[in-house]
Amino acid sequence: MPGKTVDNTNNIHSILVVDDEEHIRNILCEILSSMDYNVKAVENGQEALIEIKSEAYDMIITDLMMPKMTGLELLDCVKAIAPDIIVIMMTGFGTIASAVDAMKKGAYEYVLKPFKLDELVYTIKRGLEKRELEKANVQLKETIALLQLNDAIASGIGEERILGIIIDVTLKEIEADVVTCLLKNNETNKYETRLKHSKEKKYFGKLLGEIDCESIDEMYEQGEVLLLQKKEIRKKFKALPQAKDIVSFISIPLKIKNKVIGTINAYSFTQGHYFTDGQCKAAAIIAGRTASIIDNAQLYENVQNTFKDTVKSFAYAIETKDKYTHGHSEKVALFTELICHAMELPDEDIERIKLAAQLHDIGKIGINEEVLNKPGKLTIEEYEIIKGHPLMGTRILQPLHFLKDIIPIIHHHHEKYDGTGYPDGIKGADIPLGSRIISVGDTYEAMTSDRPYRKGLSHAVTVTELVRCAGTQFDPGIVKIFIKIMEEGYKKK
Numbered sequence: 001m002p003g004k005t006v007d008n009t010n011n012i013h014s015i016l017v018v019d020d021e022e023h024i025r026n027i028l029c030e031i032l033s034s035m036d037y038n039v040k041a042v043e044n045g046q047e048a049l050i051e052i053k054s055e056a057y058d059m060i061i062t063d064l065m066m067p068k069m070t071g072l073e074l075l076d077c078v079k080a081i082a083p084d085i086i087v088i089m090m091t092g093f094g095t096i097a098s099a100v101d102a103m104k105k106g107a108y109e110y111v112l113k114p115f116k117l118d119e120l121v122y123t124i125k126r127g128l129e130k131r132e133l134e135k136a137n138v139q140l141k142e143t144i145a146l147l148q149l150n151d152a153i154a155s156g157i158g159e160e161r162i163l164g165i166i167i168d169v170t171l172k173e174i175e176a177d178v179v180t181c182l183l184k185n186n187e188t189n190k191y192e193t194r195l196k197h198s199k200e201k202k203y204f205g206k207l208l209g210e211i212d213c214e215s216i217d218e219m220y221e222q223g224e225v226l227l228l229q230k231k232e233i234r235k236k237f238k239a240l241p242q243a244k245d246i247v248s249f250i251s252i253p254l255k256i257k258n259k260v261i262g263t264i265n266a267y268s269f270t271q272g273h274y275f276t277d278g279q280c281k282a283a284a285i286i287a288g289r290t291a292s293i294i295d296n297a298q299l300y301e302n303v304q305n306t307f308k309d310t311v312k313s314f315a316y317a318i319e320t321k322d323k324y325t326h327g328h329s330e331k332v333a334l335f336t337e338l339i340c341h342a343m344e345l346p347d348e349d350i351e352r353i354k355l356a357a358q359l360h361d362i363g364k365i366g367i368n369e370e371v372l373n374k375p376g377k378l379t380i381e382e383y384e385i386i387k388g389h390p391l392m393g394t395r396i397l398q399p400l401h402f403l404k405d406i407i408p409i410i411h412h413h414h415e416k417y418d419g420t421g422y423p424d425g426i427k428g429a430d431i432p433l434g435s436r437i438i439s440v441g442d443t444y445e446a447m448t449s450d451r452p453y454r455k456g457l458s459h460a461v462t463v464t465e466l467v468r469c470a471g472t473q474f475d476p477g478i479v480k481i482f483i484k485i486m487e488e489g490y491k492k493k
């Protein structure tokens, strides 16, 4: 059969000729090849369908009257499988009415047989221009999506959600079946899937997994973007059985300061849906934006961590003044973390509540040391001063915007479940969950530790006290969980 091998990795247009007459196929292949198009010819509609399912074509030039499957039937199938392909009908004088029908069904144009060469060339060029315009339109839509993405980023939401939006935008705009984001784990030096989004979960089992990145790492170092179509995917990933189901694949490195830190991969499993160069470019722009977001987020996290460490060292500074309270906040944080895990709270919440526990008594910095460390009974006035520490904590932390979520937890850590606590006397579920959790850990730690005026109480006595005050001072559910944790821990010992 005449014609070149179809190669869709460059910008050369690919044309499929469908005609049952061999001399027509030969003539068209010769003409189109001489015009530097990639061209292939088949003799019937069924072969044409097999071809467009395995390769990406820009245009089909098909005869109208053919045995087995007519040009109109082929047109219907093409529009269902790959609606973007430009279809030109070839027809004799007697079938012009059918050719007009074909145009109503979505064919781009018809040419009369025997065709005049210049007319045919003109029609093909115009058709391919239309195809390019449509691609440009897709790119415009992608640019709009990128602008929307910028808006989301500017609104200052967290890294995880931004990555989610990026993956969704990519999924929608390039009409992918699955988009994944993999980030390099510096310890294992492997790419790990951070996020994967899909319209249908059934595709998740068909992904190339972590291996794909390993094998294309070298190309990434050279800054290349991969756009692979069906056969090329099978060739590139021949060791992976799942490669046979992938119709089109884009893989783009996420680079920060010329170092590859991850990858965005887009998959098409839909027959006839091949990613275009335009879509690949759009995905590359999105990936570029993603890399800078991750970079900024990491930088921001570093700054935040430095701040948090500084604040923590302030909080611990107060404890070093008094050997009896030394290590109190860390122990309370440990109990708090255990309770949070037992309650199966989300990681973000655990992180927040644990930090609040580490800082819960930071307000004591503002209290006179003599009052704070007084061995005997406190006067009413002195007790009022001590009671001011949650409020003082709020005042100390208020200017630190990134700690805004933990301030209410610290503010309310001395509230009681029945509303008789301080500073605001709120009760039950009105008290932030983190405060209710810290309250239990804080009391247990304080009661079991030695104080200037008494020895630490035993575990059994402290637990009895916690149970006695469940429902009045403490959230009873949390007390129950805490006792279970402690008893399981003791059993282990």
Ligand SMILES: [Fe+2]
Pocket (backbone or CB within 6 Å): 360, 361, 389, 413, 414
């Ligand atoms: Fe406290």
Ligand SMILES: [Fe+2]
Pocket (backbone or CB within 6 Å): 328, 332, 360, 361, 442
């Ligand atoms: Fe405390």
